[in-house]
Amino acid sequence: xxxxxxxxxxxxxxxxxxxxxxxxxxxxxxxxxxxxxxxxxxxxxxxxxxxxxxxxxxxxxxxxxxxxxxxxxxxxxxxxxxxxxxxxxxxxxxxxxxxxxxxxxxxxxxxxxxxx
Amino acid sequence: xxxxxxxxxxxxxxxxxxxxxxxxxxxxxxxxxxxxxxxxxxxxxxxxxxxxxxxxxxxxxxxxxxxxxxxxxxxxxxxxxxxxxxxxxxxxxxxxxxxxxxxxxxxxxxxxxxxxxxx
Numbered sequence: 001x002x003x004x005x006x007x008x009x010x011x012x013x014x015x016x017x018x019x020x021x022x023x024x025x026x027x028x029x030x031x032x033x034x035x036x037x038x039x040x041x042x043x044x045x046x047x048x049x050x051x052x053x054x055x056x057x058x059x060x061x062x063x064x065x066x067x068x069x070x071x072x073x074x075x076x077x078x079x080x081x082x083x084x085x086x087x088x089x090x091x092x093x094x095x096x097x098x099x100x101x102x103x104x105x106x107x108x109x110x111x112x113x114x115x116x
Numbered sequence: 117x118x119x120x121x122x123x124x125x126x127x128x129x130x131x132x133x134x135x136x137x138x139x140x141x142x143x144x145x146x147x148x149x150x151x152x153x154x155x156x157x158x159x160x161x162x163x164x165x166x167x168x169x170x171x172x173x174x175x176x177x178x179x180x181x182x183x184x185x186x187x188x189x190x191x192x193x194x195x196x197x198x199x200x201x202x203x204x205x206x207x208x209x210x211x212x213x214x215x216x217x218x219x220x221x222x223x224x225x226x227x228x229x230x231x232x233x234x235x
Contacts, residue, residue, distance in 0.1 A: 033221050042120075042207055042225030043161070056222050088159060094221055103149060103220040107161035 002027055004093050004108035012114045013081050021076040021111045025093030031055075032074040033105065034066060035090040043090055049074055050096050078113075086115045118143045120210050122226035129198050130234050136194045137229050139208030145169075149220050150184065150191045151209040155228070161207070167191065198233045205230050 005024045013019050025032050031050045035043035045058035049068035068074045078085055092105040119142040129135045141150065152164040167184050183192045195202055209223040
């Protein structure tokens with residue numbers, strides 16, 4: 001049973017560039033959430049996708065956008081990269097309607113993005 | 117707005133000691149979920165425990181136990197007889213409780229507590 005997989009593992013970009021991160025949810029899951037984790041901080045919620053639509057969004061600018069595909073996989077796009085976008089980007093998968101007692105997120109190992 | 121505070125930035129213990137990680141939260145929701153996640157050096161957040169706001173029964177699961185007190189908005193986590201493999205960053209998290217996946221998909225995390233267990 002494959003867990004949440006993210007690619008690439010590491011990425012180095014320069015300011016102003018654009019980046020795309022990818023996530024495949026755990027088998028059977030239909031909902032994907034993205035989080036940004038700066039060094040030494042807790043993860044911060046970016047947005048959540050279900051049925052190919054953005055369902056919730058955190059406090060992130062429009063430079064951060066996403067997409068969910070019919071197979072439930074997802075992409076996170078960041079435009080006009082800033083130095084402050086350097087962070088670990090975590091993808092989490094879940095069920096939109098879980099069984100009671102099974103409300104939890106499964107996380108991937110993340111993509112470490114460095115902006116120079 | 118929701119907020120989670122983990123007052124302990126770092127904790128260092130010797131193997132076999134018991135260790136308690138503190139978590140205090142703020143929310144206006146009447147029902148909500150509380151979580152503890154562990155983040156080893158690999159980066160992946162590993163789910164440990166989950167609690168509904170309407171269930172204040174405290175439980176023990178193996179070496180893990182938790183103390184949920186709604187009156188003080190605290191959700192503390194205890195590892196009994198700590199082991200070196202328990203060394204990691206531990207996060208307390210909070211989500212609201214609405215219909216569907218929005219109920220627990222958006223987590224608010226604390227700053228994390230770095231636990232180091234020495235042999």
